[in-house]
Amino acid sequence: MRILVAMSGGVDSSVVAALLVEQGHEVVGATLQLYDHGAAIQKKGACCAGQDIHDARRVAEVLGIPHYVLDRESRFREAVIDDFAASYARGETPIPCVRCNQTVKFQDLVELARDLGCEALATGHYARRVEGPGGAALHRAADPVRDQSYFLFATTREQLDFCRFPLGDMPDKAAVRAVAARLGLAVAAKPDSQDICFVPEGSYDRLVARLRPEAAEPGEIVDGQGRVLGTHQGIGRYTVGQGRGLGLGGGGERLFVAAIDAPRRRIVVGPRAALPQARAVAGEVNWLVAPPTAPLSVQVKLRGREAPREARVAWDAAAGLMHVALAEPNIVAAGQACVVYDGDRVLGGGFLRAPALAQSDIDSHGAAA
Amino acid sequence: MAAPLYLDANATEPLRPEARQAVLQALDLPGNPSSVHGAGRAARRLLERARDQVASRFGTAPADVVFTAGGTEANALAIHALAPGRRILLGATEHPAVLAAAPDATHLPVRPDGTLDPAVLDAALRQGLPALVCLMAANNETGVLHPLEELAAICRRHGAALHVDAVQAAGRVPLDAAALGADTLALSGHKLGGPKGAGALLLRPGLAVAPLIAGGGQERGRRGGTEPLPAIAGLGAAAAAAHPAAAARLAPLRDAIEAFCLAQGALVAGGGAPRLPNTSSLILPGAAAETQVIALDLAGVQVSAGAACSSGKVGASHVLAAMGLQGAIRVSLPWDAPADSAERFTAAWSAMRSRLSRPALAGARLAP
Numbered sequence: 051m052r053i054l055v056a057m058s059g060g061v062d063s064s065v066v067a068a069l070l071v072e073q074g075h076e077v078v079g080a081t082l083q084l085y086d087h088g089a090a091i092q093k094k095g096a097c098c099a100g101q102d103i104h105d106a107r108r109v110a111e112v113l114g115i116p117h118y119v120l121d122r123e124s125r126f127r128e129a130v131i132d133d134f135a136a137s138y139a140r141g142e143t144p145i146p147c148v149r150c151n152q153t154v155k156f157q158d159l160v161e162l163a164r165d166l167g168c169e170a171l172a173t174g175h176y177a178r179r180v181e182g183p184g185g186a187a188l189h190r191a192a193d194p195v196r197d198q199s200y201f202l203f204a205t206t207r208e209q210l211d212f213c214r215f216p217l218g219d220m221p222d223k224a225a226v227r228a229v230a231a232r233l234g235l236a237v238a239a240k241p242d243s244q245d246i247c248f249v250p251e252g253s254y255d256r257l258v259a260r261l262r263p264e265a266a267e268p269g270e271i272v273d274g275q276g277r278v279l280g281t282h283q284g285i286g287r288y289t290v291g292q293g294r295g296l297g298l299g300g301g302g303e304r305l306f307v308a309a310i311d312a313p314r315r316r317i318v319v320g321p322r323a324a325l326p327q328a329r330a331v332a333g334e335v336n337w338l339v340a341p342p343t344a345p346l347s348v349q350v351k352l353r354g355r356e357a358p359r360e361a362r363v364a365w366d367a368a369a370g371l372m373h374v375a376l377a378e379p380n381i382v383a384a385g386q387a388c389v390v391y392d393g394d395r396v397l398g399g400g401f402l403r404a405p406a407l408a409q410s411d412i413d414s415h416g417a418a419a
Numbered sequence: 420m421a422a423p424l425y426l427d428a429n430a431t432e433p434l435r436p437e438a439r440q441a442v443l444q445a446l447d448l449p450g451n452p453s454s455v456h457g458a459g460r461a462a463r464r465l466l467e468r469a470r471d472q473v474a475s476r477f478g479t480a481p482a483d484v485v486f487t488a489g490g491t492e493a494n495a496l497a498i499h500a501l502a503p504g505r506r507i508l509l510g511a512t513e514h515p516a517v518l519a520a521a522p523d524a525t526h527l528p529v530r531p532d533g534t535l536d537p538a539v540l541d542a543a544l545r546q547g548l549p550a551l552v553c554l555m556a557a558n559n560e561t562g563v564l565h566p567l568e569e570l571a572a573i574c575r576r577h578g579a580a581l582h583v584d585a586v587q588a589a590g591r592v593p594l595d596a597a598a599l600g601a602d603t604l605a606l607s608g609h610k611l612g613g614p615k616g617a618g619a620l621l622l623r624p625g626l627a628v629a630p631l632i633a634g635g636g637q638e639r640g641r642r643g644g645t646e647p648l649p650a651i652a653g654l655g656a657a658a659a660a661a662h663p664a665a666a667a668r669l670a671p672l673r674d675a676i677e678a679f680c681l682a683q684g685a686l687v688a689g690g691g692a693p694r695l696p697n698t699s700s701l702i703l704p705g706a707a708a709e710t711q712v713i714a715l716d717l718a719g720v721q722v723s724a725g726a727a728c729s730s731g732k733v734g735a736s737h738v739l740a741a742m743g744l745q746g747a748i749r750v751s752l753p754w755d756a757p758a759d760s761a762e763r764f765t766a767a768w769s770a771m772r773s774r775l776s777r778p779a780l781a782g783a784r785l786a787p
Contacts, residue, residue: 052717078717118713165710165775166717 052076053170053214054163056155057109057117059102061230061237062174064109066216068233070172071113078166079117081106082154084126085248105237112235120162122154129153131248135261138286141312141404142385145201145354146246152204160209170214177202178218178394179210186210188338188396193222200354203389203399204336258286269315271296274308274324282317285310290383291325310384326379332372332388332400339397341365349391352380352402358391372400423719424763428610428697428753429559429587430723434653435612435754441469441656442614445649452646453637466646469655476658477585477604478595479621485628485641486651489618490586490607491516492631496620496642497582497603498553500628505551505580508543510535510565511741517553517584518737524553532692533563533742540570544577551580556588560738560749562698563689564592571600586610586618590661590754591695596621603628608654611661612754617650661754669752670696675761676750676768677701683772688739688747697752700739701768706775708736708746714774715748718767722750 055067057079070077081103103119110117130149137144155173163171176191177199188210191197196217205213220226223242230238249257259266265286270278280298282288287295292307296319308320330352342365349358360377374388382402389399425433434442445465450458452466467481474481487493498507498520507524509517512533518524527543529535535554544550552574557564567583574581583601588594590611596604601623608617622628634643673696677687680701688700703711708724715722724736724747739745752760 078713116716118709118716120709162710162713166714167774 051169052078052167053172054078054080054159054166054168056159056171056173057081057106058174058243059105059109059237060174060243061227061235061240062176062217064106064174064235064237065226065229065233066172066174067109067115068113068235069216069229071115072233077113077115078168079106079110079113079115080159080162081117081119082122082126082159083119084122084150084154085131086123105240109235109237122158125158126150126154126248131257132261134246134254135258135265135286137385138258139262139265139312140385141285141310143289143383144385145387145401146248147201148204148387151201156205156209156213160212163212171212172214172216174217175202175215176217176220177215177396179213179215180395184339186213189218190391190394190396191215191218191220193220194357196220196223199391199396200351200387200389200399203338203387203396204334205338206336207338210338255284255287259284262286264315267315269317271298271317271319273305274318274320279305279319285312285315285317288317291381293322325381327382328376328379330374330376330380330382330388331403332374333370333403335365335370335372335398335400337365337398341367341398346390346392346397348397349393350374350376351387351389351391352382353386358389361390363390371403372398421719423721424757424760424767425721426750426752426756426760426764427721427723428756429562429749429751431609431615432612432657433753433755434614435657435660437660438611438613438653438657441465441652442649445652448648452648453635462648465648465652469651472655472659473606473619473621476661477589477606477621478597479604480624482639483622483624483626485620485622485638486646486654487618487620487642488616488647490584490605490610491618493605493607493618493620494553494582494584494586495520496628496631497605498551499631500626501551501580501582501602505549506547508540508550508552508579510554512558512560512563512738513553513555514559514584514586516586517555521553529741531742533558533561533689533738534692535565535570537566537569537573541573541577544573544579548577548579550577551582553582553584555584555586556594557585557592557695557698558689558738559587560736560747561689561700561742562587562695562751564588564693564695566693567599575600587695587698590658591663591666591697593663597624602626606654606658608650608657611654611657613653613655613657614650616647617654619654666754667696669754669756672752672756672758672761673697673699673750676764679761679765680768683769686744688742688744697756699750700747701750702744702747703772703775704746706746706772708748710775711748711771714771715767718770720764720767722748724748 053075057063130146133149134144134146160171175198176196178189180187180189190199266284268283271280271282288307290307303321305319308325309318345362345364348363350361351358362375364373384402384404386402387399388402390397448462450462452463470481470484473484494516507521509524509526511526511529581601583604585604586607589606604621606619609615628641630641632643686702712724
């Protein structure tokens, strides 16, 4: 069948294209131009810079498949970069890869694939799509180290039906590189992409400051009782759970960011032990199963790099909110995703809400954190 | 699958057999046209033959033909030569080769059909002289022809210098530099059916131009560097072979394509204006140009969207924007377009259109 492959120029999506060609499919390659790579040209290891487009084109040439570069700069700026900066300005910790998957990748590319008469869209994500009686299900990748199912929770069921993730069963990255080497792909030894693709290394705060100057305005660092301990150079530089960059010095107990009070431009700090919360609330929820009508015992992931942990989840359909009771308190950073698993299967997920909302919600339920 | 149908002549015309022969002949000559000996003279003969061919085809004297590396350089050389001491006025739909060579120029708006209103030029020239006016004879994306004779007369009346970018018009519509009275006129070899790598700037008789590249004083000191003889020989032969009368044979094919697409709800950018016989700028409302170009390519029909940059990505077109439009694909028939071009194009276009018209998605695919 005719399949559109989203080719980033990296080894993963190159191997996907090559495997599908090997299987006899009619493969069409597409690479997204997401931002002016001239600005980030120095950057190594992040996806979609100029070199990556070049690499994708080279791979397509070697495979003998048509390949197209799609200009998605304005779409990416609006859907991902602006949202990234706005999220920091709200005192949250954004997760741009999910936004990108949600819009530029799965929404737009699925649409394009259909327009081009393709029967599927394949990507290099490490996740498994398992056919079931109720349609396609999303599962964790075979390789727990590479698993990217967390970043795919917002894929709709209709999109998931149309998508293919041929790397989901790969035992590890070495196996993927071995396939690339066997197929003679020049990208076999290319370094993995890291960080956030559109941010020059380590300085996302400058981008945020340019787009959202209010996130770069100085403010106070306070403790849980409201005592001023110091000042900061913009809430956009902080993330809940962060211990570095507070500039508090002193010999006392080490302090961490416990909350970000965007309206008052305050960073609230506390000792490490005061950070974990027993409950969380997520909005913008996407269910990949029939939305549950009763509380579920599940596992949840509150950030990309952690194993799923036991929790109970209740779905408030009227409010569109997911209430999470964690078996073990955990740090909750608003803006990150709360992804719900039943074993390997992704049931759904949402974006974590700010602690203030979570707090008032918990109060109304009469439970203390 | 059948051989692809190439309908992107405005990007590059297929090589004409006459040009191919001239290129091969030049490749076999070892000499440098600047050399004193017999091999040099033989090379020089070929160079001057090409110069004569270009001069006689476009109504100028051989001495006033400067060979360049292409249309972009010819445009840049003209602006470099004529700009000092003049304010520059450009049509809003000029080619990037001209826009980039005159970054501080004033852009004159065009009418919705893509043509420049003579009254707009007249008014602009009243606002200050001396001025240099740069206008394309035919637009690369829409094929729209400016009322060039009338515009040239206005320039003459005001004493303004005029540079004409004739890259797309040359060989497709009658073009006579002397009759037009332009100061300079730019040509490109591969748009005439020659090889890539050579262009020419035609000069008003006696106009002296300072070189962009001085080098060893070739081209009478107007363009340094050993002449790329095969490319220039091919340009000369292509110029001699490219007849507007032959290009006119493409108009019925173009008209058949447009009639079919118009009946299916498409629009033609600049459709009401005088145009090149080979070019059609088709808008399918609600469908992104990028998607259409890819879909047609997968169906073996090769067209382009307005402004393809070197990376191959499709950006928004400043030409269409100047006309208040967006999202067009450019169908440009080559000199050797097969007789069934219209049937094959419309079959592929029709299949694409049905797929893009899936319900519930209308409006979601608006071009950026």
